Amino acid sequence: MGPLSGIKIIELAGLGPCPMCAMLLAELGATVLRIERREPVELGLKRPLRFDLLRRSRSAIALDLKTPQAIDVVLELVSGADALIEGFRPGVMERLGLGPDVCLARNPRLVYGRVTGWGQDGPLAQAAGHDLNYVAVTGVLNAIGQRGQPPTPPLNLVGDFGGGALYLAMGVLAGIVNAQRNGQGQIVDAAMVDGTASLATFFFGLHAAGLIPGERGTNAIDSGSHFCNVYQCADGKWVAISPTEGRFHTDLLRRMELDPAHVGEQSDRGNWPRAYAILAERFRTKTRAEWCALLEGTDACFAPVLTWDEAPQHPHLRARHTFVDVDGVVQPAPAPRFNRTPLAMPTPPQPVTPAGTDAALDGWLAPDTVARLRAEGTIQ
DSSP states (O other), X not given: OOTTTTOEXXXXXXXXXXXXXXXXXXXXXXXXXXXXXXXXXXXXXXXXXXXXXXXXXXXXXXXXXXXXXXXHHHHHHHHTOSEEEEOOOTTHHHHHTOOHHHHHHHOTXXXXXXXXXXXXXXXXXXXXXXHHHHHHHTXXXXXXXXXXXXOOOOTTIIIIIIIIIIHHHHHHHHHHHHHHHHSOOEEEEEEHHHHHHHHTHHHHHHHHTTSSOSOTXXXXXXXXXXXXXXXXXXXXXXEEEOXXXXXXXXXXXXXXXXXXXXXXXXXXXXXXHHHHHHHHHHHXXXXXXXXXXXXXXXXXXXXXXXXXXXXXXXXXXHHTTOEEEETTEEEEOOOSOOSSSOOOOOOXXXXXXXXXXXXXXXXXXXXXXXXXXHHTTSOO
């Protein structure tokens, strides 16, 4: 199932953006084989395997990549793959004997996807780092937060998963399309700094035009205005509004029974703090549920601010099956959606077992090869 059915991808197990990319590609229908280390590296957030959701929807085998036998296995797998993705520091794959030159020599059609924080070259290429560092250096982190407050880390959604995983997935898919046309593979260098900067293209344009000239938390859509902000309700819960267009702003004020003349001109930046205070006072007069009954589903551009537990229960998300229950764990469903090649339900993360290894290698290696590799101890 899925539009990538028939595509075969090797994932060299890593952390953050690489497994996220592998999950996305697997749930679009690709056959993704995850190659684990014999002793996997933990991020420090230990939990039972079924909660490690980025490992869902694909099979895994374990290899000791420090042995020549294991490297030979990977190269044999590469021979039949459309793509390989890895997220090691630059030079690690080359030292293992699995660099792009070696792999592309084995399979000239291979798309070799690499995701790192700083990229494959540049002064910081060999420096350690994490999502927050990559978001910081691009200017994005400095723009996130409220006026007079420190920059706010946006989870690791922007660097790891937006600038890293999604750009790696897009690059790999573009490379596969190109290889299908001309028979030539290539290397995809997905750097989180590049992807994060690319995500911010719209805002760099606004800044250049002088439309976001101020410090963070003072501009139209970064909590500086009254019409793109969050407000606390009578029960302590929060709502979000974003009627940036004039007609939507007018609709919100009408439904809240606020006089537009009293609130003031929407585009007047000097008026925003006062207008925010007026709306904040009004929102505190009702509970979140009462505001939902009044504003949700209208042109007021309104939504409740929901918790992790509340979001899957929202009527709209329930109707669209945005969340699913897999192995007793409520989690986001695969996305996006396709009318002709629908996506399968995600499958739980699988442990590496002898039977699982046989199933994982089915269609990749011949059964007698798998038996030989097990007998010599290359696979467990």
